[in-house]
Amino acid sequence: MRVTDLGHSYPGLPQPVLHDVSFTAADGEVLTIVGPSGTGKSTLLRCLAGLLRPGHGEVCVLGKPVDGVPDGLSMVFQDYSRSLFPWMRVGRNVEFPLRAAGVPAAERRERTAESLAAVGLGDARRKYPWQLSGGMQQRVAIARALACRPRILLMDEPFASVDAQTRADLEDLTLSVRDRFGMTILVVTHDIDESVYLSDRVIVLSRPPATVAEQVTVDLPAPRDQITTRSDPRFVHLRADVAAHIRGDAAS
Numbered sequence: 001m002r003v004t005d006l007g008h009s010y011p012g013l014p015q016p017v018l019h020d021v022s023f024t025a026a027d028g029e030v031l032t033i034v035g036p037s038g039t040g041k042s043t044l045l046r047c048l049a050g051l052l053r054p055g056h057g058e059v060c061v062l063g064k065p066v067d068g069v070p071d072g073l074s075m076v077f078q079d080y081s082r083s084l085f086p087w088m089r090v091g092r093n094v095e096f097p098l099r100a101a102g103v104p105a106a107e108r109r110e111r112t113a114e115s116l117a118a119v120g121l122g123d124a125r126r127k128y129p130w131q132l133s134g135g136m137q138q139r140v141a142i143a144r145a146l147a148c149r150p151r152i153l154l155m156d157e158p159f160a161s162v163d164a165q166t167r168a169d170l171e172d173l174t175l176s177v178r179d180r181f182g183m184t185i186l187v188v189t190h191d192i193d194e195s196v197y198l199s200d201r202v203i204v205l206s207r208p209p210a211t212v213a214e215q216v217t218v219d220l221p222a223p224r225d226q227i228t229t230r231s232d233p234r235f236v237h238l239r240a241d242v243a244a245h246i247r248g249d250a251a252s
């Protein structure tokens with residue numbers, strides 16, 4: 001993915017939300033996008049997903065300029081309760097986009113089973129979303145995204161609505177699906193520790209009009225581990241670095 005000089009304004013706001021945002025994401029990379037509250041992180045993600053046409057600049061996915069939702073891209077939203085269909089069983093929810101894309105029934109079944117197994121919900125196919133915990137429902141939403149076999153997965157505050165332990169589990173799940181399926185993942189988060197834990201690189205947006213204030217490379221070893229990675233002195237240093245860039249008082 002290549003983002004070049006992206007800018008966007010909403011009618012009625014005194015200044016643009018995004019201004020000349022540029023960065024690239026390589027195959028298999030995990031990037032997180034952080035920045036001050038209300039700075040335009042979700043707006044940026046919507047532009048990357050082709051859900052919002054930017055005022056200027058360009059997003060290229062797999063070599064093609066984005067004009068509408070591109071092939072090979074899936075998105076997971078924060079609010080799983082609104083993104084899953086409560087009247088459909090879990091299996092139906094996961095295969096929904098495959099039906100819409102005209103994927104044959106046998107392949108739909110195989111991909112649904114594989115995606116649910118990848119998120120640890122191989123036994124939940126016949127349940128309804130409301131019979132599952134919040135964290136399990138977000139796993140279903142992730143499985144639905146995986147079933148499309150995306151090359152790029154966008155996640156907007158995906159773990160903000162679950163408890164701390166579930167959040168840690170879902171962070172590890174995200175890293176494991178990247179390792180297993182090899183896709184590029186971009187995650188918007190408010191949580192600085194989460195951004196460092198998940199990332200190969202953290203994109204820090206400035207205050208509005210938001211541009212890329214800094215890109216922090218996270219060279220922590222893989223596989224990451226919730227206890228050892230987070231207690232690594234380099235982790236502590238990196239989180240302080242990202243926090244300082246968000247506050248705008250880091251020496252560049």
Ligand SMILES: Nc1ncnc2c1ncn2[C@@H]1O[C@H](COP(=O)(O)OP(=O)(O)OP(=O)(O)O)[C@@H](O)[C@H]1O
Nearest residue numbers: 010011013017035036037038039040041042043044
């Ligand atoms: N559809 C819209 N119409 C008008 N203004 C909007 C719209 N969507 C967002 N905004 C405004 O654009 C700015 C950026 O919003 P956005 O949600 O992209 O920021 P964010 O960084 O994701 O926010 P948060 O940190 O609260 O999650 C805010 O001032 C918001 O009020």
